Amino acid sequence: MRFKIGIIFIFLCQIAQAQQSEMTVNQNHYDSEFKANSELISEFENNGKSNAEFRLIAKSNDNGKISVYIQNNTSDTISLSHQDYSIYILQEAMNKNGLWKPIEYWESSDCGNSFGEIKIEPNEIIQTKSTKYSGNFKTKIRFKLSENNKVYYSNSIVGNINPNKLILPNDFSFTWPLAIMENIGKKTPLELQKKVVFLEPNGMEEFNEFFEKSMNKKN
Structure with missing residues (x-):
């Protein structure tokens, strides 16, 4: 039992360390x-x-x-x-x-x-x-x-x-709701992804326009 608790503790510490070391x-x-x-x-x-x-x-x-x-x-x-x-x-x-x-x-x-x-x-x-x-x-x-x-x-x-x-991730589509990711996901240009996730002015407006155009093309 103590061994299992120790493994869990180490695992949680590794997660906490990763959160400290990478962009989150x-x-x-x-x-x-x-x-x-x-x-x-x-x-x-x-x-x-x-x-x-x-x-x-x-x-x-x-x-x-x-x-x-x-x-x-x-x-x-x-x-x-x-x-x-x-x-x-x-x-x-x-x-x-x-x-x-x-x-x-x-x-x-x-x-x-x-x-x-x-x-x-x-x-x-x-x-x-x-x-x-x-x-x-x-x-x-x-x-x-x-x-x-x-x-x-x-x-x-x-x-x-x-x-x-x-260090920036290569892709930010994982930060969006699943419904959006399934529809366009990684198709969104990285620069537009960054505008959204880094809270740039008009970032969401530009993304919404891109999303609507993408959906219209699919239909």
């Missing part, structure tokens, strides 16, 4: 109970003026996570999209050449009930918590938020990653 899906989760304290509010106020609808501050936590604080920077109540209470954000890291590159991708749900919106009052700050990686490459990390075909970036923080996280 972002797994942030919105904290509906969060209330911003006066220190965080002051930090946003001291960050200077901005015309952006959303402002982001990223901070490492003691519990091994990274908190991403998102503020509604408008005078109106606005909405932020979520999928199973994961906000559309990704981590990026600075590579050895000083360029920002994604170390996570976005994976689409195949359930219509997964999608919703979070209402944010004027100047309100919400929190979502994301994975904090480890590795032997010390670099800068930032978060990219996608909403309404616009992107917003957080401040950068110091972090460590495995360099393999900067």
Whole structure:
């Protein structure tokens, strides 16, 4: 029995290590109970003026996570999209050449009930918590938020990653719902796949157009 438990433990450790070393899906989760304290509010106020609808501050936590604080920077109540209470954000890291590159991708749900919106009052700050990686490459990390075909970036923080996280997979069709993959799958050009999974502006619109054209050809 102890031998079997040991094998299972080693297997789970290998899975965890692989997740740390390779590019993986972002797994942030919105904290509906969060209330911003006066220190965080002051930090946003001291960050200077901005015309952006959303402002982001990223901070490492003691519990091994990274908190991403998102503020509604408008005078109106606005909405932020979520999928199973994961906000559309990704981590990026600075590579050895000083360029920002994604170390996570976005994976689409195949359930219509997964999608919703979070209402944010004027100047309100919400929190979502994301994975904090480890590795032997010390670099800068930032978060990219996608909403309404616009992107917003957080401040950068110091972090460590495995360099393999900067290596792109050869194909991202595995990130899509099975129904889509069965219909077009790997036929989708890689550059269009990357626009979708890396939350680029208009990426989903371009993909939807491609999908409709592909389906019309089949019919």
